[in-house]
Amino acid sequence: MKKLKISGNSILLIITVALFVVMYGAGCIVYANKGFTHLQTFLNILINNAGLLCVACGTTCVMLTGGIDISVGSVVAMDCMFLAVGMEEWGMKSPVLMLLVLVIGIVFGVVQGFCIAYLEIQPFIVTMAGLFFARGMTAVICTDQVSIVSDPLFVKLSNMKLNIPFNIGAYENKKGILQIPYVRITVVIALLVVLLIFLMLKYTKFGRSIYAVGGNSQSATLMGLDVRKTKMKTYVLASFLASIGGICYCLNTMCGTTTQATGLEMDAISSAVIGGTLLTGGVGNVGGSLVGVLINGTISTLVKSHGKLVSSWANIVTAILLCFFIVLQAILAKVKESKKA
Amino acid sequence: MSNIKKITKMQLFLPIFSMILVMLVNVIYDLASGNAPFGFFSISTQVTSSGNTILYGRLIDILNRGSEVAILAIGMTLVVSASAGTDISVGSVMSLSGGMCCMLLAGYGVTNVSEYACPLWVGIGAGILVAVICGLFNGFLVAYLNIQPMVATLILWSAGRAIGLLLCNSAIVYVRVPSFQFFGSYVGFLPTPILIAAICVLIMALLLKFTALGTFVQSVGINKKAARISGFNSAKIILMCYAICGLCAGIAGITATSRIYSADTNNIGLNMEMDAILAVALGGNSLGGGKFNLAGSIIGAYTIQAITTTLYALGVSSAQAPVFKAIVVILIVVIQAEPVRDYFKKMSAKKAAAKEA
Numbered sequence: 001m002k003k004l005k006i007s008g009n010s011i012l013l014i015i016t017v018a019l020f021v022v023m024y025g026a027g028c029i030v031y032a033n034k035g036f037t038h039l040q041t042f043l044n045i046l047i048n049n050a051g052l053l054c055v056a057c058g059t060t061c062v063m064l065t066g067g068i069d070i071s072v073g074s075v076v077a078m079d080c081m082f083l084a085v086g087m088e089e090w091g092m093k094s095p096v097l098m099l100l101v102l103v104i105g106i107v108f109g110v111v112q113g114f115c116i117a118y119l120e121i122q123p124f125i126v127t128m129a130g131l132f133f134a135r136g137m138t139a140v141i142c143t144d145q146v147s148i149v150s151d152p153l154f155v156k157l158s159n160m161k162l163n164i165p166f167n168i169g170a171y172e173n174k175k176g177i178l179q180i181p182y183v184r185i186t187v188v189i190a191l192l193v194v195l196l197i198f199l200m201l202k203y204t205k206f207g208r209s210i211y212a213v214g215g216n217s218q219s220a221t222l223m224g225l226d227v228r229k230t231k232m233k234t235y236v237l238a239s240f241l242a243s244i245g246g247i248c249y250c251l252n253t254m255c256g257t258t259t260q261a262t263g264l265e266m267d268a269i270s271s272a273v274i275g276g277t278l279l280t281g282g283v284g285n286v287g288g289s290l291v292g293v294l295i296n297g298t299i300s301t302l303v304k305s306h307g308k309l310v311s312s313w314a315n316i317v318t319a320i321l322l323c324f325f326i327v328l329q330a331i332l333a334k335v336k337e338s339k340k341a
Numbered sequence: 342m343s344n345i346k347k348i349t350k351m352q353l354f355l356p357i358f359s360m361i362l363v364m365l366v367n368v369i370y371d372l373a374s375g376n377a378p379f380g381f382f383s384i385s386t387q388v389t390s391s392g393n394t395i396l397y398g399r400l401i402d403i404l405n406r407g408s409e410v411a412i413l414a415i416g417m418t419l420v421v422s423a424s425a426g427t428d429i430s431v432g433s434v435m436s437l438s439g440g441m442c443c444m445l446l447a448g449y450g451v452t453n454v455s456e457y458a459c460p461l462w463v464g465i466g467a468g469i470l471v472a473v474i475c476g477l478f479n480g481f482l483v484a485y486l487n488i489q490p491m492v493a494t495l496i497l498w499s500a501g502r503a504i505g506l507l508l509c510n511s512a513i514v515y516v517r518v519p520s521f522q523f524f525g526s527y528v529g530f531l532p533t534p535i536l537i538a539a540i541c542v543l544i545m546a547l548l549l550k551f552t553a554l555g556t557f558v559q560s561v562g563i564n565k566k567a568a569r570i571s572g573f574n575s576a577k578i579i580l581m582c583y584a585i586c587g588l589c590a591g592i593a594g595i596t597a598t599s600r601i602y603s604a605d606t607n608n609i610g611l612n613m614e615m616d617a618i619l620a621v622a623l624g625g626n627s628l629g630g631g632k633f634n635l636a637g638s639i640i641g642a643y644t645i646q647a648i649t650t651t652l653y654a655l656g657v658s659s660a661q662a663p664v665f666k667a668i669v670v671i672l673i674v675v676i677q678a679e680p681v682r683d684y685f686k687k688m689s690a691k692k693a694a695a696k697e698a
Contacts, residue, residue, distance in 0.1 A: 068491065115671065119678040122628050124427065124491065128615055129670040136664030143660055258660050266499060269492075279492045310511050312503035319500030326493065330486040 012276040012329065016291050019321075023298050031305045039164070039181045045297035050186035051076060051249030052267055053293050057197045058241030059268040060289045064201075065214045065234050066281025067116065067123035071130030072242040073264030075108060077257075078134040079246025084146035084256030087154060094154040098247055105243025106236055108134070113235030117228040123235075131265070139258045147255040158251045160185050186248040193244060197286045210234055214281025270322045271296055278329060295321065355625045356640040359673065363647045367399075370655060386530065395530050399650065407646030408534035409435070409593040409610075413617035414638040415545050416476075416586030418626060422562045423582040424483055425630030426490025427618050433501030434475045434590040435610030439598030440505030442468030443514040446521065453515045461520060468598075469591035475501065476587015480580035498614075505606040515603040525600030534596050541592060542639055549635060558582060562630035616645055619666075623673060 027036045035041055046053075055072045062069045079101045086097040108130065115126045148154055161182040201207035209230045212220040217227050249261060273279065274295055275288025299321075300314040364382075384398035413431050420428045445467050448458035457464070475497055482493035524533050549555040560568040561575045569575045590610075597609050622628055623644055624637025648669060652662045675681055 115675065115678075119675060119680050121674045121678050125618075125622060125628060125670070125674055128618070129667040129674075131667075132615070132663035132670070133667035136661050136667065139658065139660030140664060143658065263499070266495060269495065270499070273492065273495075279489050310507065312506040312511065315499050315503035316507070319496050319503070322499070323496045326482070326488055326496070327486060330482075330488050333487070 011332070012325070013285070013288050013291075015328070016275055016288060016295070016325075020291050020295050020298065023295065023302070027298065027302050027305065031302075034305050036301075036305060040179070041301065043164075043181055043183050043187070045294060045301055046187045046190070047184050048252070049293050049297045050184070050190040051245040051252060051261075052264060052271070052296070053190040053290065054193050054241050054245030054248055055264060056268040056271045056289045056293050057193055057286050058238035058245070059265070060272045060275070060277050060284060060286050061197065061201070061210060061234050061241075062123075062238045063214075063269070063272055063277050063279055064210050064281055064284055065231055066217070066279075067231065067234070068269070068279070069112075069123065069127045069130075069235065069238045069242075070265045070269075071108075071112065071127040071134055072238065072245070072268060073261045073266075074131045074134035074138070075105065075239060075242040076246040076249050076261040076264055077259075078138045078141070079104070079243055080250040080253065080260050081138045081141045081146070081256035081258070083154075083247070083250045084148050085142045087148055087151040088146050089142070094151045094157075101247060102240065102243050105239045105241075105246075108243075109236035109239030110232075112239065113232035116235060117231040135258075138256075138260075142256065143258060145255055145257045148250070149254075154251070155254075157185055158254055162188065184251070186251050189244065189248055193241065194286055194290050197241075201286065206230070206233060211282055214283075216282070267296060270318060273329075274321060274325050276325075353625065353634065353637055353640070355673065355677070356623055356637050356644055359623065359669075360640060360644045360647065363644060363651055367651055367654070370651075395527050396532075399654070401532065401535075403643060403646045403650050404535050405532040406650065407643045408532075408538040409597050409613065410616045410620055410645060411538045411639050411642040412541050412589050412593040412596070413613060414620040414624075414642040415541055415635065416582075416589030417617040417621050418624070418633050418635055418638040419558055419582040420490070420586045421618075421621050421626060421628055422630055422633035423558045423579050424490050425562060425628075426483070427614075427621075427628070428479060428494045428583065428586050429491060429614045429618075430475065430479060430494040430497035430501055431586065431590040431593075431617055432610035432613035432615075433498050433505075434472050434587060435594030435597060435613060436606050436608075437475065437501040437505040437508075438468040438472040438591040438594035439609045440508045440514070440604045440606045441471045442595055442598060443516055443604035444508045446516050446518075447514050449508075450510050451514070452510075452512045453517070455517045457516075457518060457521075465595055468595050469588065472587045472591025472594060473584055474587070476584040476590070477580065479587070480583030483583060484576040484579035502606060505604070509604050509606050513603050513605050517602060522599055522602045524596050525598075525602070534600070537592065537596055541589065542635075545635060555633075559632055563632070617642070619670060620645055622670075625677075 024042075030036075055076065059069055059072060082101060082104070083094070083097050086092045086100075087094060112126050112130050115121050116123045148158075162185065164181045164183070201210065209220065209225050212223065212225055213227050213230050220230075221227050250256070253260065271292030272284065272289045273292070275284070275290070275292035277284025277288060296318060299317050300311075303309050303311060303314040303317070382398075382400060384396055384401055386394050387397040388394055413435075417428060417431065420426070442464040445459055446457050446461070446464040447454040451458070479490075479494050479497060482488045482496075483490050486493075524537065526533060528536055557568075557573055557578050560571075561573060561578045565575045568578075593613070594610060598604055618628075620642035621638050623641030624634060624639070625641075626633050626637060645666075648666065649662060652665055653659070657665065
């Protein structure tokens with residue numbers, strides 16, 4: 001007889017999903033006249049946060065090993081600047097540049113991963129140095145704002161509208177023109193990343209060992225897992241995903257600036273935490289992070305829909321939510337401990 | 342040989358060594374560019390437009406600009422030592438306390454005043470009080486709910502600045518009153534921030550010297566459970582450390598605000614938490630908690646400022662400076678890393694063995 005057991009961790013995920021539904025439902029009721037009920041509003045959240053979604057997947061993996069990577073936001077900024085300057089000033093083709101960006105991401109991850117896994121330096125310090133380095137490199141590449149206009153392929157990719165098939169959620173606007181909901185190519189990339197990472201964590205040896213290392217690195221070693229190698233690979237993966245996120249982000253903004261994506265790493269971390277990933281490692285899922293990102297996006301959309309609220313309200317609401325989830329996690333952990341004793 | 346080893350093993354070796362290195366770079370740069378060889382160290386007096394005589398020189402500048410980081414480093418050292426984690430909210434809290442102070446002094450929604458809306462001490466007091474409350478909030482989450490410090494402080498990291506912006510109605514609030522500028526300008530010939538930092542350090546040093554505070558904090562940091570069993574109230578001590586860290590952030594915030602006599606909430610204390618954490622690491626303190634050395638942190642703070650000032654002097658723009666900072670950080674932590682040290686130990690042992698054979 002198999003008994004359906006709901007552990008504390010799945011409770012967290014259920015609460016997160018419920019919260020998203022309630023929040024979005026409330027938005028639909030309150031801002032019905034502002035188009036909140038249209039499918040496109042939901043898709044816009046995905047479009048605006050495609051880059052963050054990729055980054056959050058990497059952050060989640062790192063957090064599953066019990067580490068942290070705060071360099072990802074700066075890596076995104078560096079990628080955007082590199083792409084922008086490469087296309088506009090060096091006259092390079094976008095496919096080459098995109099490939100180069102991914103290689104840069106991997107190299108960045110290898111250096112950070114080596115310092116963390118093999119030199120046993122605290123992840124926070126190493127990735128903080130990475131944050132400084134990438135942010136500074138952004139300015140070294142170029143200190144001005146560079147807009148991407150000249151590369152036809154990149155512009156085409158950025159403007160490409162992928163319509164939802166069978167006209168689901170289509171509606172006629174005030175002028176009587178049929179509006180078919182669409183997503184950008186970035187959303188497809190981001191969702192593909194989520195799916196792949198989800199499958200990887202669930203079914204591959206590497207994915208399983210990430211959980212094992214995060215759960216208890218000592219017993220992972222005793223089981224014969226190469227803890228250091230796993231950790232290193234995870235940081236490489238995070239930087240690689242940050243680079244993919246950077247490309248998505250760039251396709252969305254179509255420019256490179258030095259202050260771009262500031263604080264993105266914290267958004268990614270808070271999305272993961274809201275999605276039920278424990279910072280102590282070993283517990284969590286990218287599915288939760290996806291919902292976390294959606295919640296973040298919904299909050300800012302709600303604040304924007306209100307029209308009169310200042311954008312800092314979005315930060316405050318996210319922080320309150322974060323606080324709520326962190327405290328909830330702590331309480332659940334305490335309950336678990338007292339049950340054991 | 343053994344003397345050299347003794348020196349390199351001293352806890353203060355690393356911060357002092359890096360400070361000397363930075364100074365050397367300055368001297369070499371001065372020589373190369375044909376300036377006076379020790380222009381870096383020269384301190385002269387200058388008469389300001391208002392007729393005051395003030396000290397002037399690059400060293401003074403470093404001491405002046407480094408005050409905020411030094412003040413933050415005091416609190417951060419305690420937090421790192423007691424809870425084996427970092428408080429990443431200090432920059433935001435600085436901005437919040439500055440915003441609170443200016444909002445009270447100018448009145449809500451007013452962006453430019455030349456007269457106080459309420460007494461100066463009320464503004465400053467409220468600013469610092471808010472910061473202490475923030476510290477207590479962080480401390481409560483860490484000490485009583487056992488939440489990882491970085492996550493617990495992440496909340497205020499994102500909310501602090503946002504609340505500050507709300508208080509200032511999303512605008513830069515200018516308080517153009519001479520007495521408000523006092524904390525960021527000069528007292529006699531000495532820049533006030535230096536004095537404020539010195540007082541903070543002195544008070545902390547006296548506290549550590551004449552009370553058992555240091556012992557308490559360290560024992561909690563080394564082993565929380567053992568400390569509790571031997572009769573310390575671990576949670577209370579951690580809470581206090583975070584409160585002190587908040588207090589320091591408040592003082593630093595007021596100083597930074599007074600320096601530009603305005604609450605530029607978006608920019609005050611930006612990335613300051615990184616500098617403060619860096620100062621602690623540079624001071625030879627383990628970020629894993631336990632034993633700490635306040636002097637190291639303070640020297641570390643000024644070293645970071647020296648690096649920044651030197652980079653500016655070398656013509657590196659403020660946006661590009663982080664690259665070099667990152668390289669310095671990585672070099673320092675790699676030298677300190679356990680596996681690297683072991684490797685060098687093995688190497689020297691091999692050499693000694695080869696000599697004997």
